[in-house]
Amino acid sequence: MKKSVSFEVNGQHQELAVAPSETLLQVLRDQLRLVGAKRGCDSGGCGCCTVHVDGKAVYSCMTFARSLQNCKVTTIEGLTKKDELDPLQTAFVEQGAVQCGYCTCGMIMSAKEFLSKHEQPDEDQIRHAIAGNLCRCTGYHKIVRAIKIAGQTTDLAGE
Ligand code: FES
Numbered sequence: 001m002k003k004s005v006s007f008e009v010n011g012q013h014q015e016l017a018v019a020p021s022e023t024l025l026q027v028l029r030d031q032l033r034l035v036g037a038k039r040g041c042d043s044g045g046c047g048c049c050t051v052h053v054d055g056k057a058v059y060s061c062m063t064f065a066r067s068l069q070n071c072k073v074t075t076i077e078g079l080t081k082k083d084e085l086d087p088l089q090t091a092f093v094e095q096g097a098v099q100c101g102y103c104t105c106g107m108i109m110s111a112k113e114f115l116s117k118h119e120q121p122d123e124d125q126i127r128h129a130i131a132g133n134l135c136r137c138t139g140y141h142k143i144v145r146a147i148k149i150a151g152q153t154t155d156l157a158g159e
């Protein structure tokens with residue numbers, strides 16, 4: 001039976017009826033039409049569904065929507081303010097860290113949380129931080145470089 005859950009998504013209050021097995025990923029994509037978070041493995045193995053819940057990066061495919069009462073969810077769509085890309089998004093574009101783009105939104109959400117807690121990280125720290133996000137295309141070098149540059153040049157804390 002569906003139950004009502006209220007939470008915030010990208011600063012907007014939402015009250016939605018969700019089934020017991022419904023995941024945050026399903027709610028975002030199917031009910032709210034926020035399709036930045038991607039459905040890849042749907043089982044916690046690829047990271048392309050990553051979003052933030054109360055500032056922490058989580059796999060939305062592994063998060064039951066019913067657990068989100070009073071939580072604050074941020075998706076990749078919420079990083080863009082007044083049509084301006086987040087500095088981390090800009091770094092990905094400028095460094096060519098995107099090919100097919102399927103992993104990109106999840107990768108950025110993981111990196112965003114990481115950079116909010118680590119100033120000027122080195123490559124090993126970055127690679128460790130994104131170990132739960134798989135990319136089939138880029139070979140990771142440009143992704144790591146983009147995160148490193150963003151970490152050196154901007155104040156990325158907060159959302
Ligand atoms: S789709 Fe969620 S971890 Fe792969």
Ligand code: FES
Pocket residue numbers: 097098099100101102103104134135136137138
């Ligand atoms: S850019 Fe294609 S999977 Fe990462």
